Amino acid sequence: MRPRIGIIGIGNTLLGDDGVGIRVIEELRDRGLPEEIELVDGGTCGVDLFYLFQRYDVAVVVDAARMGLPPGTIHRVRPEEVTRLADEQAFSVHDLGLWEAIQLGSVLHTLPPIHIIGVEPEQYNKQHQLSERVSNSVEMVAQLAIEVAECELGDVIS
Amino acid sequence: MHGAVQLNIHHVTRVEGHGNITVNVRDGEIEECRLEIVESPRFFEVMLQGRSYRDAAHITSRICGICSVGHTTASIRATESALGIEPTEQTLLLRKLILHGETLQSHILHIYFLAAPDFLGAPSVIPLARTHTDVVLRALRLKKLANDLCDLIGGRSVHPVAMMPGGFTSVPTIAGLQEVRARLEAAMADMVATAELFATLDIPKFERETEYISLKRPDEYAFYDGELYSSDTGIHPVSHYRRLTNEQVVQRSTAKHAHANRDSFAVGALARYNNNFDRLNPFAKEIADEMSLPVPCFNPFMTTAAQVVECAHAVADGIALIDELIGRGVQPEPLVQSARLDGQGIGAVEVPRGILYHDYQYADGRITRANCIIPTGQNVANIEADMRFLVPQILDKPEAEIAQNLEMLVRAYDPCISCSAHMLDVKFVGKSEGEQS
Numbered sequence: 001m002r003p004r005i006g007i008i009g010i011g012n013t014l015l016g017d018d019g020v021g022i023r024v025i026e027e028l029r030d031r032g033l034p035e036e037i038e039l040v041d042g043g044t045c046g047v048d049l050f051y052l053f054q055r056y057d058v059a060v061v062v063d064a065a066r067m068g069l070p071p072g073t074i075h076r077v078r079p080e081e082v083t084r085l086a087d088e089q090a091f092s093v094h095d096l097g098l099w100e101a102i103q104l105g106s107v108l109h110t111l112p113p114i115h116i117i118g119v120e121p122e123q124y125n126k127q128h129q130l131s132e133r134v135s136n137s138v139e140m141v142a143q144l145a146i147e148v149a150e151c152e153l154g155d156v157i158s
Numbered sequence: 159m160h161g162a163v164q165l166n167i168h169h170v171t172r173v174e175g176h177g178n179i180t181v182n183v184r185d186g187e188i189e190e191c192r193l194e195i196v197e198s199p200r201f202f203e204v205m206l207q208g209r210s211y212r213d214a215a216h217i218t219s220r221i222c223g224i225c226s227v228g229h230t231t232a233s234i235r236a237t238e239s240a241l242g243i244e245p246t247e248q249t250l251l252l253r254k255l256i257l258h259g260e261t262l263q264s265h266i267l268h269i270y271f272l273a274a275p276d277f278l279g280a281p282s283v284i285p286l287a288r289t290h291t292d293v294v295l296r297a298l299r300l301k302k303l304a305n306d307l308c309d310l311i312g313g314r315s316v317h318p319v320a321m322m323p324g325g326f327t328s329v330p331t332i333a334g335l336q337e338v339r340a341r342l343e344a345a346m347a348d349m350v351a352t353a354e355l356f357a358t359l360d361i362p363k364f365e366r367e368t369e370y371i372s373l374k375r376p377d378e379y380a381f382y383d384g385e386l387y388s389s390d391t392g393i394h395p396v397s398h399y400r401r402l403t404n405e406q407v408v409q410r411s412t413a414k415h416a417h418a419n420r421d422s423f424a425v426g427a428l429a430r431y432n433n434n435f436d437r438l439n440p441f442a443k444e445i446a447d448e449m450s451l452p453v454p455c456f457n458p459f460m461t462t463a464a465q466v467v468e469c470a471h472a473v474a475d476g477i478a479l480i481d482e483l484i485g486r487g488v489q490p491e492p493l494v495q496s497a498r499l500d501g502q503g504i505g506a507v508e509v510p511r512g513i514l515y516h517d518y519q520y521a522d523g524r525i526t527r528a529n530c531i532i533p534t535g536q537n538v539a540n541i542e543a544d545m546r547f548l549v550p551q552i553l554d555k556p557e558a559e560i561a562q563n564l565e566m567l568v569r570a571y572d573p574c575i576s577c578s579a580h581m582l583d584v585k586f587v588g589k590s591e592g593e594q595s
Contacts, residue, residue: 014220044223047271048315051302100284107287108295 003038004156005149006056010042010049010063010098017071017121017134020141021062027142036157037149046097050104058113058152060145063098064134065118072133074141077116079106115148117141163553167561177573179564181549191546193538193568206518206528211237211323211496214525218516219317221530224267224574226317227260227308228509229516232530235383236516237323239503241496241523248483248491249325252311254382255479256318257507258472259307261381263315264510265427265465265472266304268572269352270297273462276566277359293355296348300469303341307476310334324493332484339480342473346441349470353448356466362563365456366547368540369420370429371402373508379430379437379471381508387433389454390419396506399515403531415539416531422539425512426571427464428455439478442471458544461570465510499523511574512536534573541571 009021105111312318373384512533
């Protein structure tokens with residue numbers, strides 16, 4: 001069975017809350033998901049996300065996002081909002097990887113539908129742990145990612 | 159007249175990491191001309207202390223997501239040299255092959271994604287994808303091939319997991335090698351197209367001869383190993399690397415500055431090309447000829463052209479290495495065990511941006527002292543020397559053009575600033591009032 005939906009966590013676990021995407025993927029590892037759903041630790045893979053997106057019918061991205069909301073807030077972000085926010089250098093905590101991958105994919109017409117779940121970070125200190133408020137959001141973000149993925153899976157299969 | 163220029167370019171774009179350029183010219187005299195590395199140091203050398211020889215490569219791989227294979231290789235070679243481990247012939251072939259994969263990954267990223275927009279008049283690769291779709295698709299095809307080559311040999315497209323002191327924990331299948339070989343064959347046409355594109359670009363006319371330092375081998379274009387070679391003083395044993403790097407802390411930068419026989423020297427694709435041109439394979443020499451790249455070449459803006467040549471070399475030599483591997487058969491091999499648990503060893507490897515050194519001291523299988531010298535750190539003093547030489551030649555130009563030229567110069571070196579900080583913003587510190595127009 002080819003995986004149809006990718007849940008992709010991105011971020012750097014060495015930079016505090018920037019690692020939230022990866023922590024969500026770790027949280028989901030034990031959940032026994034349908035085999036059509038693949039979990040991906042996208043790390044800081046930058047523009048290589050372009051290739052990663054091409055593997056799936058639908059991608060669900062989990063990332064730390066500076067949205068000006070209280071730390072730990074979970075917010076669904078549309079890909080076109082990433083564009084706008086990244087232009088102001090406000091969105092992605094790491095390089096322009098996610099933004100460039102989405103842009104390249106849309107210009108070259110290779111981009112699958114993408115759902116982005118953003119989590120407002122509190123700090124990007126050089127530490128391995130999440131802040132308490134972001135850490136408290138991890139389980140809920142994981143649940144949301146599954147619900148989005150399973151809902152999409154129903155559409156993809158039917 | 160052009161009395162004064164003040165530039166402050168904060169965070170030079172399209173380079174890896176954060177750096178600033180500051181230029182201050184008064185009455186035609188340069189008062190300041192600096193490339194500041196402002197990223198915080200990360201103290202990997204301290205993190206290594208107390209760690210087992212089995213962990214060192216996986217830790218240092220994380221110094222960089224662009225040259226993780228290079229760090230892994232330098233780390234493994236330092237450990238093997240310290241602990242008396244002799245890798246097998248198959249291991250050497252696989253390591254050389256995956257290094258070619260990373261050279262391709264990194265150079266293609268720089269040539270097409272970071273440098274090409276400058277020459278094709280686009281702010282980034284995104285608008286380029288609209289106006290030059292075929293060019294961007296070619297770039298993406300080459301990058302994917304390089305990723306897949308690294309994945310095939312190292313078990314992952316970055317931060318290889320199969321590479322260990324003493325060998326590989328898994329080896330590629332013949333079918334996997336054949337599949338990549340076919341794509342490398344097809345990539346030769348893409349490399350010719352890359353050279354044709356580059357030949358049409360308007361590269362700034364600028365020359366400043368400097369000392370070029372690289373590894374050198376009599377029998378091949380040195381990437382994996384070799385002796386140290388300076389264009390000024392010839393061959394040196396790798397054990398003398400400190401004499402050829404002389405790292406110094408400078409106040410304005412979190413990257414140390416390096417010098418050997420002059421105030422600065424260059425490492426990287428252009429240095430290797432100048433020092434080792436005669437060891438390039440015929441295909442790479444054809445590509446150099448296609449771009450009319452002279453030997454030696456003293457124009458740092460042509461570093462990108464030298465990267466195109468090295469990509470061609472990596473493609474053609476990658477095919478040759480795969481043929482050798484397929485010819486002899488690829489077998490899983492046990493890791494070669496260490497002969498001792500104490501000792502000191504140096505791994506010097508040519509990674510995309512120049513020579514990378516890892517130097518470890520071991521006691522009882524654990525690291526007691528580590529020293530890592532990163533290529534960009536070696537180049538920073540030379541970039542500044544180029545800037546000081548270039549600025550007076552372009553003072554007549556409008557400020558925006560001067561800034562663009564300086565950013566292009568810095569980008570030409572393809573600096574990897576996170577690694578050396580141990581980024582770039584160009585800071586113009588003000589043209590005088592009358593010059594603002």
